[in-house]
Amino acid sequence: MNKLSQPRICLVEDDEIMGESLCDRFELEGFQIDWHRKGMDGLLALRKQHYDLVISDIHLPDISGDEIFIQLLDEKLALPPYLFITGYGSIDRAVRLLKLGVADYISKPFDLDLLVEKVHQLCPVQADAHGNGNHISDTLGISPIMRSIENSIPRLAKLASTILITGDSGVGKEYVAQLVHKHASKDSGAPFVAVNCGAITETLLESELFGHEKGAFTGAARSRKGVFEQAHKGTLFLDEIGEMSLTMQVKLLRAIQERCIVRVGGETTIPVDVHLICATNRDLKNMVEASTFREDLYYRIHVIRLRIPQLRERKEDILWFAQLFLKQCAQLSGENHVISPSAERVLLDYEWPGNLRELKHSVERACILSHGPMLLEHDFFDDMSLPLPDYGAMEEAGTADGSLTSYLRECEHKFILQSLRHHLWHFGNTASALGISRKNLWEKMKKLDIHADKSIED
Structure with a gap:
């Protein structure tokens, strides 16, 4: 993109780490950015230079950010959209500044992506006239x-x-x-x-x-x-x-x-x-x-x-990755398999709490346990034949004292215990199926008083 066509941002921020982060990000987003670490430097720049947007901290080493804004208003300068970011949020100050015409008032720590989205709304970057002719491969999926x-x-x-x-x-x-x-x-x-x-x-x-x-x-x-x-x-x-x-x-x-x-x-x-x-x-x-x-x-x-969104948020990728994992299994075993239409429907309907890792394990399992080249739904999910947790019974047991916390604890206890038993107390496989780390599984077992070395009644 031609530098002359890039929107220009005035950043007034005394924090070195925050300033560097914002400069790096907005330059990547296609903006020119001038960074001023003192309020007076920012004030002088805004008097001399045209900017498309201002991002300013409130607490600065010399004068405050809102004093700069009010001074510029008093001088009747035509100001670009003005964003304030601060680690000392004040509702009264925010209301006062918004009434004076500030575009937004954001408290730290904030989501940088949301700030970038806000900046793009206030100050859009023009697309490159030459376009982007990069070929997109299917490495990450087709969604x-x-x-x-x-x-x-x-x-x-x-x-x-x-x-x-x-x-x-x-x-x-x-x-x-x-x-x-x-x-x-x-x-x-x-x-x-x-x-x-x-x-x-x-x-x-x-x-x-x-x-x-x-x-x-x-x-x-x-x-x-x-x-x-x-x-x-x-x-x-x-x-x-x-x-x-x-x-x-x-x-x-x-x-x-x-x-x-x-x-x-x-x-x-x-x-x-x-x-x-x-x-x-x-x-x-x-x-x-x-x-x-x-x-x-x-x-x-x-x-x-x-x-990276969950697999259930991008269902287009489920069968694509299933086929990819199927090819990988074929390369290792020398045996070719095909997913049946009924199994495809089940794969698409399943929630995949363990995301791609769980899908990969399910495909590998199906290839190992199938009795022929056609993979059926029960080849992927042996726990489909298991009864679902009796949530009605849980509700009666867990809410006897009227406590939502007790009810949720009982649900989590039974769900994790069932998964552990199903995976023969293999912590790695259980954690993958639950979509959590092995460390998190151990922590939950300790919290819920689940022990692998003795029987626990349902």
Whole structure:
């Protein structure tokens, strides 16, 4: 896009992390952005330069953002749409500013994607006159939403050094991360290193991320590179980042900001150059508000967010992926199978709480258990023959004391217990079927007093 045709934003923000995040994101969205860290600098710029939009913090080191706005009104300048963002939300101030003509007043922490959507509404970017002739492959699916995500990846991969992928467990976040890596890396041999932050204890996670020197702790018989070093000049994929402790979040933030690490037990600073992709199935914004996830780390990794919808939200992809997994099974076994029309209907009607992971396991199971080349519905779901939980009985038992919490606890207890018994107490398969992590399954079992080593009555 020609720079002359790009809308211009004036950003007045004294927070370095917030300012960098907003600049990075809006440049990717096709805007020119001038960032002023002091209120007076922003005021002078708005007097001299034409802008299409203003985004301003309220609390600034010299004069406040609303004082700038009122001063410009007093000078009777023609102002562009004006957005305020602040970590000190005040209803009275918001009402007063909105009455004066401010376009919106947004409290921190906010959803960056919603802010971007608001900015596009107030200040649309013209489409590239040359259009986009990129061919869209079917790597991520054939549904419109997944085609749209895939179409955006080549551009985002080349421009954004940090991407956050969100979505429920099993939706295919690592597939997306691998595709981003493919487009981001100029060298086809660049490493792609993935680590599940929720599957490693805190004591081991630091060593996994940053490596350790010989003798750093008991059992450290030799030096070892961590995943940051292993992914140097490539992509590091941190899955389940929402499970990371606050202590580890501080260390991760330092590594991202300084682009260097120090191994456990070491003193030497080691520079690292990685394309960082983080993923989570949790609501990090709510975690920030609950003080269980650092706000500065949130904005650092949330420059670009890709939300991957649940499989049941994109039913067009169900049979497409089923056929893909069927071909993979055929390559391994040498046997070809066909999904019957009745089984296709069942696959489309099923909710898929475990998303793509559950679909893949179901197809593999059907190929193993089928008695011929035609796959029938019972080949995919042996638990279809099991009775559904007796929710009427649960309601009577769970609501005797009038407590909704007691009722929901009883429902969850019976549902998880039934799934555990069905999967012969295999925690990995049970967690996948439930669409949660193994760690979350263990936590729920502990909370609900479910034990694998003794019989639990229904």
